[in-house]
Amino acid sequence: ALRQSTSVQKVDSVHWSDIGGLEGVKRVLEESVIWLYKHADAYARMGISPSKGVLLYGPPGTGKTLLAKAVATESEANFIAVSIPDLIKGEVGESEKAIAKIFRTATRCSPCIVFLDELEAIFGTRESSGGLGKQLVSQLLLEMDNCGKGVVILAATNHPEAIDTSILRSGRLDRLVYVPPPNFEERVAILQILKEKTQFSDAVDLRTVSNLTSNFTGADMKALVRKAGLYALKASRVRSGTKATMSNIEAQDFFSAAIDIQPSVNQLGLLRY
Numbered sequence: 327a328l329r330q331s332t333s334v335q336k337v338d339s340v341h342w343s344d345i346g347g348l349e350g351v352k353r354v355l356e357e358s359v360i361w362l363y364k365h366a367d368a369y370a371r372m373g374i375s376p377s378k379g380v381l382l383y384g385p386p387g388t389g390k391t392l393l394a395k396a397v398a399t400e401s402e403a404n405f406i407a408v409s410i411p412d413l414i415k416g417e418v419g420e421s422e423k424a425i426a427k428i429f430r431t432a433t434r435c436s437p438c439i440v441f442l443d444e445l446e447a448i449f450g451t452r453e454s455s456g457g458l459g460k461q462l463v464s465q466l467l468l469e470m471d472n473c474g475k476g477v478v479i480l481a482a483t484n485h486p487e488a489i490d491t492s493i494l495r496s497g498r499l500d501r502l503v504y505v506p507p508p509n510f511e512e513r514v515a516i517l518q519i520l521k522e523k524t525q526f527s528d529a530v531d532l533r534t535v536s537n538l539t540s541n542f543t544g545a546d547m548k549a550l551v552r553k554a555g556l557y558a559l560k561a562s563r564v565r566s567g568t569k570a571t572m573s574n575i576e577a578q579d580f581f582s583a584a585i586d587i588q589p590s591v592n593q594l595g596l597l598r599y
């Protein structure tokens with residue numbers, strides 16, 4: 327897990343256009359990270375020290391990982407994804423070494439985005455077992471403060487309330503950005519993107535499908551399309567005897583799928599954000 331978490335990935339190029347909705351979030355990331363890379367000299371000349379990073383928070387499945395990858399693509403930076411729960415699984419001392427290694431690699435490969443997923447995990451667990459959690463947090467803060475200029479940190483959490491404020495201080499993750507679940511129009515936009523990767527029948531009205539999916543996240547929409555695809559496959563198998571050839575997903579398949587797939591976060595769950 328450690329080796330995996332420190333490898334530099336060639337991002338499977340996610341572009342802004344692969345992300346439906348979230349225009350406000352894209353704008354903030356454009357201004358706070360991408361401009362920083364594109365106009366690094368100008369910032370320096372003006373004596374502006376740019377932000378070290380951004381904390382994305384919100385319910386699971388709303389596109390935080392996707393956003394981080396798109397920022398890396400759009401700013402032509404390398405990308406290192408780190409799952410914090412995987413990172414802290416290691417032996418005592420090993421996680422500290424892994425953190426140091428990640429930031430060393432990032433500095434060497436800069437411009438580089440370091441994506442810390444499930445950041446809240448670093449503040450929990452070990453705290454109770456004798457202050458080791460604290461040690462890990464201070465190591466992370468130290469690395470953040472000292473890593474190269476071309477390194478930008480994007481972190482994600484579903485539990486903003488669990489994040490220690492020391493990490494949110496100026497010069498660290500000093501931008502907090504809420505990544506909300508999609509509204510009606512944004513769900514249409516996400517369906518449009520998913521449609522390009524699958525085969526929807528032209529008769530499928532995306533607005534009708536959007537109506538079926540209030541409270542769905544992007545990840546829920548993806549699950550819905552997969553399920554609808556299975557229904558389409560089943561229907562084509564019935565038509566053609568034994569051979570399962572994929573035919574287009576019809577409106578009926580979406581209706582069937584919408585009965586199976588429920589939103590992963592309900593209104594009550596959203597109150598947390």
Ligand code: ATP
Nearest residue numbers: 344345346386387388389390391392516544545548
């Ligand atoms: P988690 O908090 O569980 O890590 P996340 O917010 O990082 O979730 P992603 O992993 O980025 O969410 O999203 C999961 C999948 O859902 C994506 O791979 C993508 O297919 C789809 N998805 C989510 N949001 C969007 C969106 N706004 N536009 C298009 N696809 C989306």
